[in-house]
Amino acid sequence: MPAMLADYPQTSPLTIELRPLLHPLFRQLREGISEFTFANLYLFRATHRYSVTALADGTIALLGRDGARAFFMLPFALPEAGLLNTLFHDHGMLKCASAAQARILAQQGYRIEEDRNNFDYLYRRQDLALLGGRNYHKKRNLIKAFTRSHAFSAKPLRTELREDALRVLEDWRRGAEEGGDYEAAREAVVLMDPLQLCGGIYYVESQPVAFVLGEELAGGASYAIHFEKAVPGYKGLYQFINQSFAAVLPEEYATINREQDLGDQGLRQAKMSYLPAGFVEKFKIYPEDSPSF
Structure with missing residues (x-):
């Protein structure tokens, strides 16, 4: 039986026992964001201090920190507005938002930043x-x-x-x-x-x-x-x-x-030299009046 997730604001560590629950959900995603596989998240769980939680409406959220900067990710769906506001209040930034999520949240007044280093x-x-x-x-x-x-x-x-x-x-x-x-x-x-x-x-x-x-x-x-x-x-x-x-x-x-090239100019030049057909775009999203990271 798959492991269960803690209910927000409690969180569950991203352990291998969560794979039977999360892996099938990741396989349904069509955007092709490279972070959003169970393996990728699990392997970099220490780097980004990942944890996972279930919101009150059933939406699954991933939480993390890059140094002192907290963030959250919503690979499967956007939650209802009140819960989304709570996540922004508690964690500051939505990271790895898809182009579709960015369009929706721009219409709701959130500030959208293209995350070119992570395309x-x-x-x-x-x-x-x-x-x-x-x-x-x-x-x-x-x-x-x-x-x-x-x-x-x-x-x-x-x-x-x-x-x-x-x-x-x-x-x-x-x-x-x-x-x-x-x-x-x-x-x-x-x-x-x-x-x-x-x-x-x-x-x-x-x-x-x-x-x-x-x-x-x-x-x-x-x-x-x-x-x-x-x-x-x-x-x-x-x-x-x-x-x-x-x-x-x-x-x-x-x-x-x-x-991605992570903003490394040498790596960017090497990747561009293979003539990409396109990019999987990712965005950072903030409340309108908040500072950028």
């Missing part, structure tokens, strides 16, 4: 799989440089290869300037079966060098890449795994969601 990048799966045309010329050259220089292989990332993926992650961590999402990525590999994450792992000369891990979004129309890690020192490796994984994804995934 998800959407690519046509076929574009990333084929990399055709002049605009992808440099990426094709990098992939050729990798494939000509190394004896490589690729396998589905399954439980029996978990230790190989963890080796990749440790090597990636030693080469990274900051820890980044290491803890979340490690837990994703360890819990990929209960969280139903799928991906691929890549080898050079039988040594694991990269892995990809993600899940479907938007009712099965899109595939989100939550984690893509590679060991340093292989020119063209990231371009190769990007193209290779897109090529083996089933055709029913029309798009690939490669998540």
Whole structure:
């Protein structure tokens, strides 16, 4: 039997026991916001101090904090007006609001701010799989440089290869300037079966060098890449795994969601270089007279 949620203002921690309750609800969402999967929220529960609660009208709300800044999220529905006002009073800002929610709340007098740093990048799966045309010329050259220089292989990332993926992650961590999402990525590999994450792992000369891990979004129309890690020192490796994984994804995934750039200009340039077909827009919403975060 699924775990029950605490009634607001009480909250429940975002534990794995809540997955049977929340995962089916997330699967019904069509907007394709990358944060709104059970796995993504669970893996970043410590980073954003997530908790979950049930409002008096039955609406489920997620609460969190980024540093000292409180926020709430409403992935499934907007509550009735009085409850929404209470959430704004208690938590200040609605985060990860969809475009549809932003339109509704703008009409009700709330202040809407575009959250460009958290827009998800959407690519046509076929574009990333084929990399055709002049605009992808440099990426094709990098992939050729990798494939000509190394004896490589690729396998589905399954439980029996978990230790190989963890080796990749440790090597990636030693080469990274900051820890980044290491803890979340490690837990994703360890819990990929209960969280139903799928991906691929890549080898050079039988040594694991990269892995990809993600899940479907938007009712099965899109595939989100939550984690893509590679060991340093292989020119063209990231371009190769990007193209290779897109090529083996089933055709029913029309798009690939490669998540946000978080305002990092280098990451933004890299994501734009793959020519996104569009974005999953997200918004921050405040009461009209409140300050921005």
